[in-house]
Amino acid sequence: MSAIIALRGVSKHYRRGNEDLAVLSDFDLDIEARDFVAIMGPSGSGKTTLLNLIGGLDSPSSGQIVVVGKRLDELSGSALAHWRARHVGFIFQFYNLMPALTAERNVELPLLLTSLSTADRRRRVAAALELVGLADRARHKPGELSGGQQQRVAIARAVIADPTLLVCDEPTGDLDRHTAEEILGLLQALNRDQGKTIIMVTHDPKAASYASHQLHVDKGRLVRMDAAGA
Amino acid sequence: MSVLKYLPLLRANLWRRRIRTLLTFASVATAFLLFGLLMALRHAITGGIELTGADRLMTMHKMSFIMSLPRSYVQRIAAVEGVRSVTAASWFGGYYRDERATIVAQVADADTLFAVYPEIDLPAAQHAAWLADGSGMIVGQALANANKWKLGEVIPLHSNIFRKQDGSNVWDLRIDGIYRNTAGGDTNALFFHYQYFNETRSFGRDRVGWLILRVKDPAQSPAVARRVDALFANSDAETKTSSERAFAQSFINQVGNIGAIIAIVVGAVFFTMLLVTANTMGQSIRERTAELAVMKTLGFRGGQILALVLCESLLLTLLGAAIGMLLARGMAAGARQALQQYLPLLGVPPGAMLAALAIATVLGLLAGALPAWNAWRLRITDALRQGG
Numbered sequence: 001m002s003a004i005i006a007l008r009g010v011s012k013h014y015r016r017g018n019e020d021l022a023v024l025s026d027f028d029l030d031i032e033a034r035d036f037v038a039i040m041g042p043s044g045s046g047k048t049t050l051l052n053l054i055g056g057l058d059s060p061s062s063g064q065i066v067v068v069g070k071r072l073d074e075l076s077g078s079a080l081a082h083w084r085a086r087h088v089g090f091i092f093q094f095y096n097l098m099p100a101l102t103a104e105r106n107v108e109l110p111l112l113l114t115s116l117s118t119a120d121r122r123r124r125v126a127a128a129l130e131l132v133g134l135a136d137r138a139r140h141k142p143g144e145l146s147g148g149q150q151q152r153v154a155i156a157r158a159v160i161a162d163p164t165l166l167v168c169d170e171p172t173g174d175l176d177r178h179t180a181e182e183i184l185g186l187l188q189a190l191n192r193d194q195g196k197t198i199i200m201v202t203h204d205p206k207a208a209s210y211a212s213h214q215l216h217v218d219k220g221r222l223v224r225m226d227a228a229g230a
Numbered sequence: 231m232s233v234l235k236y237l238p239l240l241r242a243n244l245w246r247r248r249i250r251t252l253l254t255f256a257s258v259a260t261a262f263l264l265f266g267l268l269m270a271l272r273h274a275i276t277g278g279i280e281l282t283g284a285d286r287l288m289t290m291h292k293m294s295f296i297m298s299l300p301r302s303y304v305q306r307i308a309a310v311e312g313v314r315s316v317t318a319a320s321w322f323g324g325y326y327r328d329e330r331a332t333i334v335a336q337v338a339d340a341d342t343l344f345a346v347y348p349e350i351d352l353p354a355a356q357h358a359a360w361l362a363d364g365s366g367m368i369v370g371q372a373l374a375n376a377n378k379w380k381l382g383e384v385i386p387l388h389s390n391i392f393r394k395q396d397g398s399n400v401w402d403l404r405i406d407g408i409y410r411n412t413a414g415g416d417t418n419a420l421f422f423h424y425q426y427f428n429e430t431r432s433f434g435r436d437r438v439g440w441l442i443l444r445v446k447d448p449a450q451s452p453a454v455a456r457r458v459d460a461l462f463a464n465s466d467a468e469t470k471t472s473s474e475r476a477f478a479q480s481f482i483n484q485v486g487n488i489g490a491i492i493a494i495v496v497g498a499v500f501f502t503m504l505l506v507t508a509n510t511m512g513q514s515i516r517e518r519t520a521e522l523a524v525m526k527t528l529g530f531r532g533g534q535i536l537a538l539v540l541c542e543s544l545l546l547t548l549l550g551a552a553i554g555m556l557l558a559r560g561m562a563a564g565a566r567q568a569l570q571q572y573l574p575l576l577g578v579p580p581g582a583m584l585a586a587l588a589i590a591t592v593l594g595l596l597a598g599a600l601p602a603w604n605a606w607r608l609r610i611t612d613a614l615r616q617g618g
Contacts, residue, residue, distance in 0.1 A: 052611055055527075057527060057610045057611055058610075058611050077531075077532065078531050078532070078533070081526065081529050081530065081531040081532075082529065082531070084527065084528070084529045085528065085529020085530075086529070090524075090527050090528070092524075092614075096520065096521075096524045096614075098239075098242070098521055098524075099246070099521075100242035100243055100245070100246040101238075101239065101242050105238055105239070105242070109239075109525070109528055110528050110529060112235055112236065112239075113528075113529050113530065113534075118235070157528075
């Protein structure tokens with residue numbers, strides 16, 4: 001496997017009462033480094049489950065998952081947590097910021113898991129907020145920011161520890177068209193300028209058009225993978 | 231993990247529901263304020279026991295503390311093997327102006343008092359003056375301060391037990407000395423001469439209230455006590471000899487089992503406090519389920535989340551305890567000024583501060599245990615789905 005993300009025969013089942021629910025079945029996938037992939041599909045198709053497995057938030061029922069050189073299906077919960085902190089940045093639909101913390105404290109959170117000094121943490125937080133254009137909102141709490149600004153803070157939090165991979169679950173699903181385009185432009189810039197590999201789940205074909213590849217999932221199976229504009 | 235870098239996070243989480251946090255702080259602080267005050271009261275009542283001499287025995291009437299003994303027992307006990315010195319004392323039942331404000335006034339043998347109580351510190355000149363003055367007395371520093379008494383002043387001391395032969399219950403006593411206590415004990419008492427008292431009183435002549443013995447070897451105290459009691463067995467006034475500590479304890483036990491009363495009250499208060507704090511922590515963590523899941527997503531391990539929740543709970547109880555104990559110290563110090571005459575040892579002892587620290591730690595851990603356990607077990611995908 002030379003790809004940065006490689007799935008082989010991955011299945012994921014959930015038990016609901018006596019029923020065994022197959023969400024992903026025998027899934028194979030390769031994604032190269034520096035790629036920007038949009039995962040699309042109808043509700044319940046398994047795209048969020050796929051994203052969670054790639055991001056190390058969930059474990060497969062069977063199969064192999066290798067991401068950034070690690071067999072995730074073999075890691076313990078604690079080792080997975082450590083791996084996520086080093087290699088993955090997460091961006092959610094509803095931003096998922098800590099409402100009691102200021103923007104800069106939210107962005108700083110992943111750095112608390114490192115051995116960086118307070119001064120170094122502050123420097124990196126300032127740079128990350130500068131990158132997303134929110135240097136002047138550092139002391140604002142999420143409730144004092146617009147949706148687009150909150151998502152920018154979430155992006156700053158996702159990139160602060162310089163991860164290899166960005167995992168985005170409907171990052172523009174809660175934003176108006178204009179703001180959504182700004183956020184997607186920002187993600188595209190991170191992919192293009194900083195070489196971040198981005199996996200993004202979206203329902204929106206317009207959002208998906210920002211990606212270099214579109215991956216279509218239905219009923220837990222990979223239907224097809226298109227290059228952008230295809 | 232270094233706790234300091236998590237302080238802003240802990241503070242922000244505690245402060246997000248200010249009213250709830252303040253009310254919980256108030257309940258914790260109130261519980262520890264009560265604890266501190268009760269410990270101060272216990273110290274005031276029982277603190278004297280800690281200061282009792284290990285080499286001192288008390289001999290009193292076998293039937294009751296209020297029954298007197300013949301004064302001749304002093305010489306007979308002095309001859310008992312193992313006794314270094316012996317002195318006699320009687321309870322005068324004294325008061326100064328207010329009959330309800332009893333003064334610890336004791337009738338003493340000036341010749342032997344200091345041999346038995348070496349911690350009574352009286353300047354040599356005042357000591358000599360008292361020995362030479364038959365109607366003189368020595369007064370403890372605290373008692374003198376409380377009544378603003380000065381050396382040389384003549385104090386009309388009333389008794390609510392004894393009367394003089396002329397029918398009066400007032401003894402005029404001159405202050406010949408003001409003593410301190412080198413062991414840090416109570417100086418809220420006065421002593422005057424047995425001879426003057428015995429010659430002037432209308433009843434109970436040649437009797438004393440109790441005797442205090444100093445033994446040569448504290449290890450031999452039980453044997454000396456047995457010898458003394460055997461000496462007066464089958465007499466008109468049989469004796470009961472016990473250590474000064476046991477005597478003081480039995481005296482205090484007349485009030486009730488102070489330790490048990492305090493343990494029950496404090497136990498109930500802390501149990502209530504535990505429920506309040508656990509409820510606060512439980513609510514707080516339930517409200518933050520999605521946030522904790524996000525923290526786990528970012529790479530915080532289950533153990534780190536558990537530790538953060540416990541730290542939050544500890545912060546609540548330790549800060550609340552600190553506020554409560556500081557208030558208790560302040561209030562006890564204020565009350566001591568007003569009650570110097572009755573409770574001279576009133577104050578929160580250092581041991582109580584350490585006990586409060588230990589209790590607050592245990593309560594903080596207990597209150598945070600269940601929420602911390604739930605946070606530790608939290609499954610990211612389930613919590614994020616629930617949190618939207």
